[in-house]
Amino acid sequence: MRPGSVSADNPQGSVLADNAPEARELGLYVHVPFCAKRCGYCSFNTAPLEDGAMVRYLEALRREIDLLGALAWAPRVRLSTIFLGGGTPSLLTADELAAMLDRIRSHFELVADAEITVECNPESVTRDKLAGYRTAGVNRLSLGVQSLDDSILPRLGRLHDARGARAAFEAAREAGCDNLSVDLMYGLPGLDLDGWTRAVEAVLDWQPDHLSAYGLTLDAGSLWGAAGIEGLPTEDTQVDQYWRLARAAAARGLEHYEISNYARRGFRSRHNQIYWHAAEYLAAGPGACGFVGRMRYANVKATPRYCETLAGGDLPVASFEHLSERQRLGERLILGLRVSDGIPAALLETRLDGDSRLRGFVDEWRARTLLVDTGDRVRLTEAGFLLSDALFVELL
Ligand code: SF4
Missing domain, CATH: 3.80.30.20 (tm_1862 like domain)
Incomplete structure (x- = not known):
């Protein structure tokens, strides 16, 4: 689909x-x-x-x-x-x-x-x-x-x-x-x-x-x-x-x-x-967004329309999107890097594979101690948190 x-x-x-x-x-x-x-x-x-x-x-x-x-x-x-x-x-x-x-x-x-x-x-x-x-x-x-x-x-x-x-x-x-x-x-x-x-x-x-x-x-x-x-x-x-x-x-x-x-x-x-953690959750209520299977979806936003839809016996899903492997990887990277535990280094490596420009960008973040390796994981520092939007745009 x-x-x-x-x-x-x-x-x-x-x-x-x-x-x-x-x-x-x-x-x-x-x-x-x-x-x-x-x-x-x-x-x-x-x-x-x-x-x-x-x-x-x-x-x-x-x-x-x-x-x-x-x-x-x-x-x-x-x-x-x-x-x-x-x-x-x-x-x-x-x-x-x-x-x-x-x-x-x-x-x-x-x-x-x-x-x-x-x-x-x-x-x-x-x-x-x-x-x-x-x-x-x-x-x-x-x-x-x-x-x-x-x-x-x-x-x-x-x-x-x-x-x-x-x-x-x-x-x-x-x-x-x-x-x-x-x-x-x-x-x-x-x-x-x-x-x-x-x-x-x-x-x-x-x-x-x-x-x-x-x-x-x-x-x-x-x-x-x-x-x-x-x-x-x-x-x-x-x-x-x-x-x-x-x-x-x-x-x-x-x-x-x-x-x-x-x-x-x-x-x-x-x-x-x-x-x-890009894990799954259901949504209920007007405009609420959920993620199940590999599908992101959103409910009808306007509350009167939401109520009418349910009065008619239908679930009020208004839009949905099946995430590609590339989208899923991007989400796991940028959502996971929001947290101090970071992400598996192998996950980042998958994204960098074959992309020398992005690898150079990430290496610079490592050199500036915005991104650090801890065992088999990689995470942002507090200074990296502050600038994270610039990295996330690149990783998507
Ligand atoms: S309008 Fe309502 S939801 Fe928005 S910030 Fe104010 S109290 Fe919160």
Whole structure:
């Protein structure tokens, strides 16, 4: 089957029926496509939550889970991770979340210690709600703090302030969450190095188990991408912010295990490692993307259309692509090099074979200690992480 799209007039999920996963254990990503308000920098598939929209979405999601569970290969696989992302999944009540997870469990076996993560925005959680999530089986929370500067947060479009972020973190701990991640952003308009240092130290004082820190990018689908934004720090300042975090996290014993992610030992994100290892995962929800067999696929993006498709009894797959051997190799290289464990040296050698120009490029990275060999593996250093996009473009 060649790369292609499912007809917009007749979307259906037979491509999923025809493409059984190769692995016994998979991840599952569930997309919740609503937010209370859209942030200026965000290009994710999300929209303001309107009356009745959550109920319609949850009904459609139930149908999607039922249809996925009815696939002939479903009884042969087990879920090792479930990740609820968005959007703002913490807009779900504990009862809604519990019903969703019960539906998933009714169709799919979960491994005994399955990681179940929910992305949360500080203003949409309380201790009681998070305790309810925990009772439902959620064992990991990812808290979208982004900034602790009360002059920057409203400009981003965020609805919480620094106190609210801290309160949400404490509420999560009081609710029993012992695997708690915090998201921060650097390169933000109005954020200088001192302000970033204060935010990093404050969050590290909270002692999160995991910390994600992404540099701002002005994506085309975002408000800021379209209209522009003033006050961005210089590239040099952003580089300084990257290093300030890397050193502060190391000083607190956090492992810099992926370009943008830090963790206490034993607290790496298992779900995200599925992506970085180019392993297989199912997708549910509007616009969610999955990878099974050798096929990458994406669901219908618009939530009303997603709901209509499922009401008609079809899986909402909108497009799919079967990866060639060359594409698979490229993905394994660039995803694997995102992680501090790196990739088998033999895998890189396969890509370099017969390509003297690329080999010269890679040799230069080795000479600059951006790329290092450790036993039979090769990995990026922290300096290499910072420049990795330039290498990834070459490796694809
Ligand atoms: S950044 Fe998060 S909260 Fe803001 S619009 Fe995007 S998904 Fe919603």
